[in-house]
Amino acid sequence: MRLGFCLCLFPLVVQSPLGAQSAGPSDDTKPDRGQAEASREKLSSRLPELPVWSPSDYEGVKKGEIVAGENFFGQATVDPEATIEPPVLDLPEDVEPLPEQLDQNELLLSSEQMAAYFRSAPEEPLGEVALIKDPQDLLSQQEFRDCASFLSYHSNESEIDIALYLFDERQELSEEYSIDKVHQLDGDFFKDSGPVVSVYFHLGAPNRAQLMMSPEIRAVIPQDEQERALRASIVEAFEKTDEALQLDSFLGELSTRLYWIERELEIAGLQEKIAGVQPVEDFEVPERSLEAGSFWVAARAGLILLVGLGGFIVGVFAWRWNLRQRKYYFPEVDDERVFGAPHAAGAGAVVTFADQHLPPSRQRHQEAELKRWSDS
Amino acid sequence: MKCPRCVQRVHSRARECPHCSFSITDVDRVFGQDDVRLRTLTDAAGVLRRKERIALRGRLDQFQQNFPQLFFGIYFGSFKETPSLRQFGFWLLNRGAFEDVDVSRPNEGGILLSVDVGGKSAGITSGYALGPFLSEDATFGALSGAHPYFLEGQWLRASESVLSRITKVLAKQSRRAEREGNELRAHHENAGSSDEGLRGLRERHKGGRKKSEA
16 A cells, blocks of 8 residues: 555656656656656756666675665764765746847848838828838837827927837837938928927837937027937836836927927027018118108197196186185074174184294193183 | 183073173173174284285185185284283174175174284184084184294284185085085075174164274
8 A cells, every 4th residue: 555655656756856866767657758758857967867776785785784774874974085066956947038139130120121111101091191100010009099199189289290210129220211311301291291300219218219300490499408308208208117108208208398399489480570570770761851750749749748738727727716616605503692692602712822932732722811801 | 612711611502601600791891892893804903014915805805705604804903911812802703893794794604813913822713603613623723724924923824824724624514514415505595584683783883983992
């Protein structure tokens, strides 16, 4: 029974490294033999050779000279010449293969591949100019539609369109397809839609993005400002880790920067218009007509001033005349005879003006005047 | 209403002052009980020049134009004895017959500015009709405004200042009374209630004017 149990566990033990080491070369017929052998071969290629019983060992065991397990249970003897071999690890299999070291020539896009970007007039089914070009299908369909939708929205809102060319992270472009040359070529497609900004964007490597603006923009916007817009867009793209999201962030920031560039273009255009207007001072006015005109202007101004002044004076006089002519009435008061006086008893204030240093309130008579009448 | 002698408040129908028994007979004994004939501008002290008198009369006439019920009188005098200007004004407005004032303007509507040039004091007295509209404080304000001119002896300027301030006060009071809906013109249209007495008063003075101490 014990032997049967060991036979059942044998295949499991054989698959493990321990089993492989302890099992030795004695192979029996087991299921999955092909797989077991393959793994055994793989392990044996990395592990040292297992010990093998020799006939003399067998004879020694029979005679009792060699006791099985003596090395395990007896006193260990140290071989001074023995060397410790470095442990061999059974590394797991690589889940993902290392990136292949592609040849530079393989990374360089061929003329045929680049021609796919410029093969035909980039028109959409509705006849509109395609603003995103991804012939390698680097973006999924949904991502492509989202990106195209954003570029279309930007095109409707802004005078400056964005023409986006998508490449893979490590792809290289030949010199003849540098962005400045392509922009010149592609500018013909966009000549009817006004100024355009061409963008080379490498998915997964926003720092490799390139940007080229139309000549009319470059004529107004300095180069360092263009570079600032590109750097800001790259920084914004690095905020995200996903490639598609990086592209979204890049385009969003670029759209914002283009808004301010557009404002500068408008101001520059307005100034240009103003500069185109001939100053009034440049007009030559005949000296005689100037003198006559200034005389009449002065005469008219003087007349208006005179009339205004006269009106003001007349108004003041009318107001004063009206004030003088105005009549004030008082209601009738019942006669109340006081002190037997027939007409008046309203004793008002009496003020002396004998002292120049005292105010009227200090010189007001409020006390009784009895002295005179007592004398009389 | 205050007593001209003791300056105490009395009832509006008191025959005499309950404090000092003052009545018009007291001042009549001093200044005379007969009516005196005078003009609205009387310069008994002789302090005004002719031009000043003309100018001041013009102002007084203007006042009468603006206030058809009222008149303004100015009296410049010089009292040798201790002045009692308040009582003198009281007496003069009751016994005075102003020649240059129409009989339709009774003394009840009169305002008298009395100036004692020698005693260096000035006072204002008003008739019964102005009792509710011209307070003692208003008269004091008018005299205070003219105080600098009184100090410098600029009698014309002082009189004009008093007249101007009184005019403003009365105009304001008239507008207020008009707003309150009183019958302002009732007295003007029905004038004559006291004309008889005033006409008689002034007509008597036309015949013979008794000299008074004023």
